[in-house]
Amino acid sequence: MKPHTLSILVENKAGVLSRVTGLFSRRGFNIESLAVGPCEEPGMSRITIVVIGDDAKVEQIMKQLNKLIDIIKVSDLTENERVERELALIKVTAEQGTSRAEIMQIATIFRASIVDVSPKSLVLQVTGETDKINALEKILRQYGVKEFVRTGMIGILRGSKMISGGK
């Protein structure tokens, strides 16, 4: 069992997301992370899904995904050199004083930016791989994480190789 990052190019049509996610839930798979948005082609979207599962099961799901009419291409990025990123917004309790200064220091170390300031809280924006975001959230917990919102992971292959193309 290991995490697989699947990149799925789909026609941007009503219901396409439930067609995709239905194939996972039907097999008892839990989706770890999901990100959807338009992509380089007009009328198309790219869905990035992270699931944990054994290779054979994930391969079967990929084959089933390929059978869906609205799905153009499915790739497992896991075996390739790739860049993976996620963006998170973290609202931390930050009263005036030392804790506020500490949080700002931590933000610098993680190259997070402060995107909102209020008398009692700060909002940090951070991008990176899943581990980095988890690490930042963990450190901030001692100050009180009020809310933690993340986009879900997206990935792209390194070099000139592309994930899209004909099926």
Added chain:
Amino acid sequence: MKTGAKILVESLLREGTEIIFGYPGGVVLPIYDELYDSPLRHLLVRHEQAAAHAADGYARASGRVGVCLATSGPGACNLVTGIATSYMDSTPVVAITGQVPTNLLGNDAFQESDITGITLPITKHNYLVKSAGDIGRVVQEAFYIASTGRPGPVLIDIPKDVSTGMAEDVKLPEKVTLRGYNPTYKGHKRQIEKALELLSHAERPLIYAGGGIISSNASPELIEFATLATIPVTTTLMGIGCIPCHHPLNLGMLGMHGTEYANFAVTECDLMFAIGARFDDRVTGRIDTFAPHAKIIHIDIDPAEIGKNKRIDVPIVGDVKAVLKDILTLMKKQDAHDIWLKKIKHWKQHHPLKCPSTGGLHPQFVIRTLSDLVKEKAVIVSEVGQNQMWTAQHFCFHNPRTWITSGGLGTMGFGFPAGIGVHFARPDVPTFVIAGDGSIQMNIQEMGTVAASKIPVKIAILNNMYLGMVRQWQELFFDRRYSFTELPAVDFVKIGNAYGIEGIRVETPEDVLPAFQASLDCDGPFVMDFRIEREENVFPMVPAGAAINEMIGGHPR
């Protein structure tokens, strides 16, 4: 400008639809109004489930797309079992449902149900049509998707305002192209060569032939391949008919209620050609002991079937017919597998299917009598349970598409309505429905349909006053505790009579043949109530979880 309903009916005709099976209701009124004076035939069923099964039966018997129509909400939901049945057996059906008007979608409007959501996992694809101008394209795509690649059901949901809405005729392309749907028809040449290489070294090859052979019309190629290379053939429940029953290389059905010799051959073969089959658990028994000595070549149009249940040595993705043609072209002269065939002949002699002949009325005898009477001049449709297995085992099928049964889903209530659809696909031969007393009561209201429209379906009920297949399991594995499997006696002849259908009750072996003859002499539908031995079992049988050569109820080895 035309209404969406008119475009729908014209589109169906354009796709070559001869008949649709349906049931009206509020939101399909505009469509029904269009059907009123249309050349498109419509058969009114008595329950929407029957419409779906009839469309499916039509599709299976003809190879063309079957079409059913229902209203929104309850009508659409009643199609679900039928759609799931088509999906599991990969049959080309287009189901059309009415939907509440678009402005009410999602409002829990009267008779609204999210039928595209409900059928998501049991359709090959589905559509919610948003404007009348899309109907032509959607119908064209739906027929294309349903009937190409691995066939399957497609549902089209049409809101009422879309069928009343006006649109111009749109020019449709000659050929549908869908970027996300490109089935592979031609098998990879190198893979085919690899398969033939394995064949040239094989001493005990076996073909395991599934329903894919029937749906790709590959029977002639299969028989030619088997004959030229002298490879025995065992068929799945869905594959029955792809090779004539009396063909010397045919081993009959394999699996849970397969013949002993077919299952022995699976266990001993050293090379298996799995063709248009999917290693279902009812076929394989304990999967790790299935074909334990064989290298496996799997030919299937659906790449997702390759390696799904069993590790495959040589996968060949492609249309079974096209691949078999290529195999025939590339194959060199093969040595006959004499020793292997001799062994199989020995098994066949010493382990034939049993057909009890003493005592009362035995279902096996009923089936054999019908088989001898009609020979290849009938289409046989079964319900589900013991009746289905006895027919699969004892009827001698000569041709593809003459055996119609719900395999993957095992849907009780499928047979009778499917038989109605079969009649419209094959009006040239009689259609016999072999039913159980339980199954027939799941769609018995269709007696109204066949009576009203004089549809000459012959219904043979193997009446054991039990949910026999379940009772058999209770007898064998639950200490004869017959929990809720006994059905009180029903006089099916009287029920038929009440609908205006003739019928006969049969209680002795002597009366079996005359009853079948009477059914053939009758122009219309006919009911036969065969009072069979109540506790007859289907044997041989592979108990759940056993290897397929570990059968009970066979001959001593």
